[in-house]
Amino acid sequence: MKHKVYIDGQAGTTGLQLRQKLQNHKDVEILLISEELRKDEAERKRLMNEAEVVFLCLPDDAAREAVKLVENPNTCIIDASTAHRTDPDWVYGFPELSPLHKEKIRHAKRIANPGCHATGFIAAVYPLIRLGIIGTDYPLTAHSLTGYSGGGKAMIAEYEAENRSPLFDSPRQYGLGQQHKHLPEMQYVTGIDTPPVFCPIVVDYYSGMATCIPLIASLFKKKVTKDELLALLTEYYKDAKLISVGTEETNFLASNPLSDTNELKLYVEGNDERMTLISVFDNLGKGASGAAVENMNLVLGLDETTGLL
Incomplete structure (x- = not known):
């Protein structure tokens, strides 16, 4: 039944x-x-x-x-x-x-x-806190690219209108007042002391998301290299069936390759001094x-x- x-x-x-x-x-x-x-x-x-x-x-x-x-x-x-x-x-x-x-x-x-943006942020930051790599007082920032479907029916109609504004052809940052509705969730779930400085950006494609968190190794509680961080996060998510961890070899990373899927890939990029964690997924799928x-x-x-x- x-x-x-x-x-x-x-x-x-x-x-x-x-x-x-x-x-x-x-x-x-x-x-x-x-x-x-x-x-x-x-x-x-x-x-x-x-x-x-x-x-x-x-x-x-x-x-x-x-x-x-x-x-x-x-x-x-x-x-x-x-x-x-x-x-x-x-x-x-x-x-x-x-x-x-x-x-x-x-x-x-x-x-x-x-929430969609929160999914990308939390997937990267929650393990960092749990593994003791950063403290709850780390000054986190994030920017997050999303397809326009994330804005619901009204935004979809705006982007797909026949005579839309040419301003919609370029990426548009929004939530400029740092009051985005996902911020309380990001702070609550990860346990960080203050919400991140968060820059969401809507882009002219239907679905897909890339949430990027820059990191400065000198501010870590536990000193790790980029390769060590990659290994730690790979181990952390080893049993996850819909989340994987890796790196991008081409030096370019698109934000919509996982559109129409329910998966998330967490990329570890940068070098031993300055790193970025980038969650790539579908805002309508895993998000x-x-x-x-x-x-x-x-x-x-x-x-x-x-x-x-």
Whole structure:
């Protein structure tokens, strides 16, 4: 018998991606709501409480309200919004960070799906803290390139408009006020003392992401060379099925080669004095719907990569 799942907000970018992935998933049945009842609270509530797993693909306030509709104690909610990512009553859905993270997800009824930029940052920084290479007081910075699908339907429409502004032809930095919605999550999950100086950049391609964290070796708590750092991170993620570690030999690194996948590759670049860690992945895959399916698989007792490779 297939596991029943429901997507609340299935018309949005993440919701559509989730539905596409789950339609090809051999172990689940998607509970569908008719278009005319899509905003009917009673029908939504009925379907949520019938499902084993509910995905929330909604704005933050709507996600908080949707949680109140679930009364079935056996229903697991996976929230793709920002609403619960720093809530201690919710499990953070990044199983590769540690065996404890994975075990908590397996038994959770409330899971906060990571944000896309935050996924790239945390994948690089969390092991550095855990391995004692940098302290929580390290002055972190990051810049992160994303395809325009990360901005949702409105931004997709702007970029794909026939008579769009020529300014959209070049990369555009945004979040200039250092108040990006992923910053609290980056700080909360990694345990750093202050959020990083963060520079997100939207680029003229549909999907793909590259999050870069510069590092200065003289500020490390534990002195390591570039090759030693590569070896340590390779060992750290050796059991991860969707995360790999390596280097780029061409001296060029594109930000969208993992588009349309659910994988993440962490690159260790630079030299023994100045290094960069670069997380390359799909903002719609490991940065959104792919991560949600991975978390669902763990909750349902399936291999985490089912339907993702």
